[in-house]
Amino acid sequence: xxxxxxxxxxxxxxxxxxxxxxxxxxxxxxxxxxxxxxxxxxxxxxxxxxxxxxxxxxxxxxxxxxxxxxxxxxxxxxxxxxxxxxxxxxxxxxxxxxxxxxxxxxxxxxxxxxx
Amino acid sequence: xxxxxxxxxxxxxxxxxxxxxxxxxxxxxxxxxxxxxxxxxxxxxxxxxxxxxxxxxxxxxxxxxxxxxxxxxxxxxxxxxxxxxxxxxxxxxxxxxxxxxxxxxxxxxxxxxxxxxxxxxxxxxxxxxxxxxxxxxxxxxxxxxxx
Numbered sequence: 001x002x003x004x005x006x007x008x009x010x011x012x013x014x015x016x017x018x019x020x021x022x023x024x025x026x027x028x029x030x031x032x033x034x035x036x037x038x039x040x041x042x043x044x045x046x047x048x049x050x051x052x053x054x055x056x057x058x059x060x061x062x063x064x065x066x067x068x069x070x071x072x073x074x075x076x077x078x079x080x081x082x083x084x085x086x087x088x089x090x091x092x093x094x095x096x097x098x099x100x101x102x103x104x105x106x107x108x109x110x111x112x113x114x115x
Numbered sequence: 116x117x118x119x120x121x122x123x124x125x126x127x128x129x130x131x132x133x134x135x136x137x138x139x140x141x142x143x144x145x146x147x148x149x150x151x152x153x154x155x156x157x158x159x160x161x162x163x164x165x166x167x168x169x170x171x172x173x174x175x176x177x178x179x180x181x182x183x184x185x186x187x188x189x190x191x192x193x194x195x196x197x198x199x200x201x202x203x204x205x206x207x208x209x210x211x212x213x214x215x216x217x218x219x220x221x222x223x224x225x226x227x228x229x230x231x232x233x234x235x236x237x238x239x240x241x242x243x244x245x246x247x248x249x250x251x252x253x254x255x256x257x258x259x260x261x262x
Contacts, residue, residue, distance in 0.1 A: 078144035
């Protein structure tokens, strides 16, 4: 089914705008299941259009994964391909994850350190 | 908890859990594991110690200063390794072109930057989990009812 995402986002934004400016009452209570049903239908249609799990012609099995598997021992010297991808090919993403850990612990200590 | 059996067993077994955690961190490029899993195992050993004794003894064993040094040190070590790549003439995080030792695959000392990054990540994850555990338990203990 053809689903224009921009049109859907525009309709949802208009509905949300109208929804927030309604006075709390019966119309609001009837509108909540309708909005949830629309969003749920959109998500189910999106999942139904996805390719089967693990098929060979999926777009994620491209030349990048093939190069990683074939050249990991020669380029990095690591036998564990996952560690090589995490710490060598995509080390910048691991640095981002380490930063997120640091920010989380700083926020937790700032909030919970009562003494 | 104040059980004699739990306390004596935890005193005996905590070093072995930490040894296993350090093994998982160090051999991250050969066997499954790596920095994150090894850091969680090391943190589990300290949480086990803090649970079997009371929290005062646990937080005296690994103080807040040492924990925050480990945390910041892990992040700074990672960024330092990345900047070494720029100093040696490559991109931000470079492995073989920046002079890190890539030896025989399968040995412990091989694959240059991967083991060093795993060490930094392991220290960071361990200190994060220990700090969260002590912050949450200390807050609950000081403000809850004593049964």
